[in-house]
Amino acid sequence: MTSPAMAARFSGARRRRRVVNAAACGLLSAAVVVALIPLVAVLSYVVGRGTEALSIEFLTHSMKGVGPLDDAGGAYHAILGTLEQVAIAAVLAVPLGLAVAVYIVEYGGGRFAYAVRFLVDVMTGLPSIVAGLFIFAFWVLALDKGFSGLAAGLSLAVLMLPVVVRTSEEMLRLVPHELREAGYALGVPRWRTTISVVLPTASAGITTGVMLAVARVTGETAPLLLTAFGYDAIRRSPFEGPQSGLPLYVFSQAGSAFDVAVRRAWAGALTLIVIVLVLTVTARLLAGRSRLPNS
């Protein structure tokens, strides 16, 4: 059936296929390695430099009364500020964003829902300094509320909101329509089906999306400059007066001419990364694995 000529042709094709396959695999592996280089480099460098100044003292002291050349002080006030500001942003943006996503997916179908989606898309690309400027002009100046952790939280909420809406929206869309119908067919009202069937089914994905949004805003520096402003001492209340935040702290310390300050900046950066990591891992553990059916 197979003539020698045909066999030769097939073996040629097979050899060519094997070469192309090997080349493609090689290229893809190379791409992975190249993509990993900056990631690993940044992480290892931050860990290497950050651990130099990281100490119990660093984590428990503020910069109050620390002179420019003193090898002392820490980021406690900034850690506190960041946690409070991000918490305020999450408390405001997560419920609101989730509600908007539920509206778009479960209830909206017309032009208004389309307009909301479009606006959210535009907001996703909003430069963070603009969010800061907006809160600065509106809250800090026009309403005369002054700099505060709350103002910083508001600007971070503006940045978080579109991310929460978009990721929640996508997760809700993945919930099969048959599950909603199963709820309706049992005589379960629509709102109850949304709360008890649709949202739990999408919860793992929504949590991941929310954590991405939190991680994104935790490192934002520009809006903090215009809203929290920065403060060297511990300020427990986010509602009155300027407050520090870790990104602000890293920014101001890294700008110093003195080596002790630069080392504090690296330690602050490492602390920031660890906070984001802990938040992300905790959220993943809480949400558990995805409950979406594979079909």
Place this chain on the structure above:
Amino acid sequence: MSKRIETKGLRAFFGSFLAVDGIDLTIEPKQVTALIGPSGCGKSTFIRSLNRMHEVVPGARVEGTVLLDGDDIYDPGVDITELRRTVGMVFQRPNPFPTMSIRDNVAAGLRLNGVRRKSELDDAVERSLRMAGLWGEVSNRLDRPGASLSGGQQQRLCIARAIAVAPEVLLMDEPCSALDPVSTLTIEDLIVDLKDEYTIVVVTHNMQQAARVSDVTAFFTIEAAGEPGRLIEVGETSKIFTKPDDARTEAYITGRFG
């Protein structure tokens, strides 16, 4: 415990498209009525208009009357959630709630409608699972996820879930089409058992299945693509399958089309 359904001049639309036209059909209680016909003939649309699930699809609407023991279910005063508890539904693909355990799946209809008493829920779960013939297989793992069961077990779980809210009518939209032959037989036996208690309507593509489980068979068809589905003939299953009145019915059941 079971109710008679009567449709008069029922027309169902998707937007401006007329999907089924002029259905006059009486469905007797404590019987299994099978709806057969080629794909796209409107069987599913018809069955979904009997518990007002048709209108869940955006733009879909229904004209005509559907009487449930004489009461029009499309009357503006009707509470849709109450109606859907009275007229339960089982879908083509098993769709247990993925975040809920076996127990919670069966109890879902009651729990999400405000029943809180644990003893009442537990009783309903056991009774429904027994009726669905699943109790023996799952009684020792009620806390496992509903999705951990096999396809056939999942479908019986969905049947248990549907009967847990004590409906009068059970609508089944191709309940076996996603199942293997053994699971199909189990479900068919179950359908025959359940007709002692409920009015049952089964949509099926499988004519042997219609012949095995139903007392009455209704044949739907369409003249051409884009035309609405119509009810051609309805009668005792034995008669429809042996000497139907209409030539189209005969052509379909003898396998000449569809």
